[in-house]
Amino acid sequence: MVSSADDGATLEPAGFVQAAGGVSAPPDSRRSAAGHLLALEPGTEFGPRYRIASKLGQGGMGAVYKAYDNDLDRTVALKLVRSDLMADTETMQRFKQELLLASRISHKNILRIHDLGDVEGIKFISMAYIEGEDLYQQLKREGRLSLDRSVAIARQLCEALEAAHAVGVVHRDLKPQNVLIDREGTAYVSDFGLAKSLEADVAGITHTGQLLGTPRYMSPEQVEGGPLDHRSDLYALGLILYEMVTGEVPFAGGSTLKVLYQRVKEPPKNPKLVNPELPDYLARIILRCLERDPARRYQSAREVLDDLEGGHASRAPKVAVQGYWRRRWPFAAAAILFLSLAAYLTIDRVFFRPSLKQGASVKPVALAILPFRNVSGDPALDWLGPSLAEMLRTAIGQSSYLRAVSSDRLHQVFKDLRLSANTDFDSATLERLAEFTSADRLLRGQYVRVGERIRIDATIQDPKGQRATFLKAEAPNEKELIAAISQLARSVQQNLALSAEVVRELRAKPLQPSSKSLTALREYNEGLQLARLGNHSEALKHFEASTREDPNFAIAYSKLGQTHATLGHTREAEQASREAVRLSEKLPERERFLILANHARIVNDLDKAIESYENLARALPADPQIHFDLGGLYESKGAFDAARDHFLKALESDAKYVDALYAVGRVEINRGSPQGSLEPLNRALSLAIELGNEEAKANMLNAIGVAYKNLDKPQDALRYYQESLAIKRERGDKRGMAAS
Structure with a gap:
């Protein structure tokens, strides 16, 4: 049996641990000169019922001992509350709560609580004794665990959480220290001291401003002090699974402040970047558990368990993300008061700058x-x-x-x-x-x-x-x-x-093809479909048929010119495009701007193309495709800052636009900021893995390799190049193989 210690706590040998406060201790316990309880020695009788065998560890609320229960003839663990906390009504209420809530849950993967007791003013809980160690010690000793062991532990944690959530109990402090592993590999969830009934107004902050939980394993909503439910436990489950399969945590910083900031503002690093051998499905399960918005996570422990057992990952539901985070930021200041007033003021000035009022702009x-x-x-x-x-x-x-x-x-x-x-x-x-x-x-x-x-x-x-x-x-x-x-x-x-x-x-102001001929429209649309499939020769025939059917169909001439240019027919491309420009003079401005932009690209006039697309962007500021195309034009010109700005605008409207994420990473590298490229490239890689898009996955890996090369990290760069090359070789992508 091991302790459920807070982060930073250490296991100490049985012996000297002072517990401040004046309490009446058993006569043969060790005392300080002031009479304060120090530690219970092996062989000490603790009341008429228990005999102390050894000290197991020291946690945030008190010491944990291995003891023998004389009445029931069994070995138990005793958790003693620190004497200085006994006068704290809130702490004692949490101590009682652990017993009451845990007693509502009957499951083989939840540590059994026996009794709440008092020996001469010392409050304690007796619980089952587990011969083994906690997950924290295993990870500390071994680093990354095997996939089989990790999944086996994760499955048991899912079953334990499912049982707790079924009776309305949220743990709120799930972490490796609170996961006990016996010698047969059975996992037990312990320490429900922070657990709370779902029937209550669950939140991660006390009335005094104290943040409940361990920062390293808190959910974003817990960091912000907002309402919690069972999905907060699923986030912690994702963090634990991440650590088991990678040996690392997704958020790490030099301070608690930085870790908390990352938790609410930055996406987690894809675990496959740390452990390339990790199956894609398991990476997707972890990343879905770690969604910042609870509505996009798994909605129950059973869902996680089903995906673990099925060897696949289901899709996250679509939610309105923008409003969610804006609503939740007011909780953030209260959530980090425990860091100190100075730290809070720094956060407020540096990280939480005032945003536009809700009514300042309307999302289309x-x-x-x-x-x-x-x-x-x-x-x-x-x-x-x-x-x-x-x-x-x-x-x-x-x-x-x-x-x-x-x-x-x-x-x-x-x-x-x-x-x-x-x-x-x-x-x-x-x-x-x-x-x-x-x-x-x-x-x-x-x-x-x-x-x-x-x-x-x-x-x-x-x-x-x-x-x-x-x-x-x-x-x-x-x-x-x-x-x-x-x-x-x-x-x-x-x-x-x-x-x-x-x-x-x-x-x-309609943006529609200027033709009233159904046949011309039919040929035009079939040409578009073929062009998207890369069949430009066949697409050309349909655009030609469309212009024959309606000789005044300007946008069809524009697409005809584009297709000729793609096929290398320079003279024909310019001829068709000029006709499109001539016919566009009396068209609505949006269609005219599009035709002018296409023409400028065909004749290699980047400045004119950019001017036309800027006009389109002003007319349609929320259209991600226009911003993406405009970013590409600026990138071709070498104006990388402007290119990045438009690629980012495309992502504002379409956050899962993989090509736009790739483009942001690409221009960050080209503008001399390889470190800045890693976040968008990792996001793009995560999406490519989720979609099973091997081509995009290979491209992202190659780009990340370039970033690490520019960061003077040749070993990291080589690893990504090799992964990219392996995918391209398997796909028979000779041009891509040469690049990698």
């Missing part, structure tokens, strides 16, 4: 429009599914209050999640799509032909399907589809909780 609604399904059984209408989504997206429009996820971005997410346009979107798939597109609303639907009529049914819903609005539109025949789609777009605008003023703005 992000809408992802999914491909529509053909349920008519008529393959002649298959083309309409993706084209309908594309036409709706442009017909609905964008503004500073509404952002439609770009088709290119949606295509990439579909590729990452291995979905097809014909996917039947169940609730789990919709949640994942919302998560990886950062969408607040999803628009999906189907269409059917009945005779000549074509009926379109659409649904607007939130990511979790908690609220849905059903819409429909009908075209008497195929020629009237454009009018039906415009009608449906107006219905969508009216049902997105947008103000009448915003709806008027959307309708006054």
Whole structure:
């Protein structure tokens, strides 16, 4: 049996440990000259029932002894409260609480509490004695544990937490010191001294401002002193699992202040960066436990256990992250008062700068429009599914209050999640799509032909399907589809909780292809789909067909020029692009800016391209694709600071945009800040691992290698290069292999 000591406490041999305060001690115990209780010697009779065998350790609340229970003829552990704490009503209440709460839980992986007692004024708890040691000692001695042992311990901790949470008990101080391991490898959760019933107003801070828990293993909400629930224990579980499989903790600093700041402001380092042999699924489980927002973590210990046993990791739910953290910051000052007033003032000045008022800026609604399904059984209408989504997206429009996820971005997410346009979107798939597109609303639907009529049914819903609005539109025949789609777009605008003023703005400034020919639009949209798949030769044929069908279709000429340029047809590219510019003179400004930007890129006029994209960015400030493209232009010009700023703006609207994270890391390296590149590159690597995207994973590993090389850490750089090379070799990526 070992103690449940606080961080920094040490195990001491049985002997001299002074407990201040005047109490009446057993006559044969050791005393100081002032009569204070020092320590109970082996062989000491502790009251009429117990005989002390040895001292096991010293914790924050008092000493722990191995003793023999004469009445029940068994070995037990006795936890004695320090004499100076006995007069503290709150401390004694926590001591009693440990017994009462732990007694509500009956489980093989929770340390059994026998009794609460008093011997001549000394309060103690008797509990089961475990022959073994705590997890802290194992980690201290061995460092990283084997994967099998780590998972075995984690599974037992899940079962213990599930039992505690089932009866409404939150531990609040789960850490390696409170996990006991016997000689057979059975794990026991101990020390419920900070546990609290879920029925109470659970928080991580006392009425005196004292922070409850151990800083190294606190959840972010515990650091901030906000309300806690069982998910705080799951965060601590993630920290323990991280430490078992890596031998390190994800947050480390020179001071408690720095660790607490990291906990609430920075993402954890991916454990695979510390232990490359760690299975991807286990890394994903750990990172989901360590989500800063409790709503994005696992919601129960059973969920964690199921994923551990199944050898996979389920997806985190999508939540509104921005408002969550803004609401929680007011708790932070109180949470770190224990550091001292000077430290608090430093935090307030340096770290917690005042943010904009909530009403200063309004986050736009992000809408992802999914491909529509053909349920008519008529393959002649298959083309309409993706084209309908594309036409709706442009017909609905964008503004500073509404952002439609770009088709290119949606295509990439579909590729990452291995979905097809014909996917039947169940609730789990919709949640994942919302998560990886950062969408607040999803628009999906189907269409059917009945005779000549074509009926379109659409649904607007939130990511979790908690609220849905059903819409429909009908075209008497195929020629009237454009009018039906415009009608449906107006219905969508009216049902997105947008103000009448915003709806008027959307309708006054549409960003849509300037053609009224359904055939031209069909050819144009099919060309876009082929271009996204990298089939530029076939895409070229469709853009040519689109311009033949409608010779005034400016954006189709622009895309035709882009495709010629991609294929190396310089003369044809410039010719098509100039025609697009000529036709754009009377178009809405947003479409004209896009055409001018494309033309400038084709003729290699970076300054003109940047000017046009800056105009687009002012018109559509929340569109991540525009900021991403603009960042790429600045990067090509060598203006790395400006490039970084626009890549970061893209991430403000789409936090899981892997290419944008990669780009931020890339420009940080190029602007001479390799250390600054590691955070975005590690985030991108974590996402690539979560998505199973081996190509992106290899690219991130290679980029991290470059960063470490520039940091003059050749051994670290070599390790990342080798990992990247192994993936590229397996994929047959010869160009990538040469780069690595």
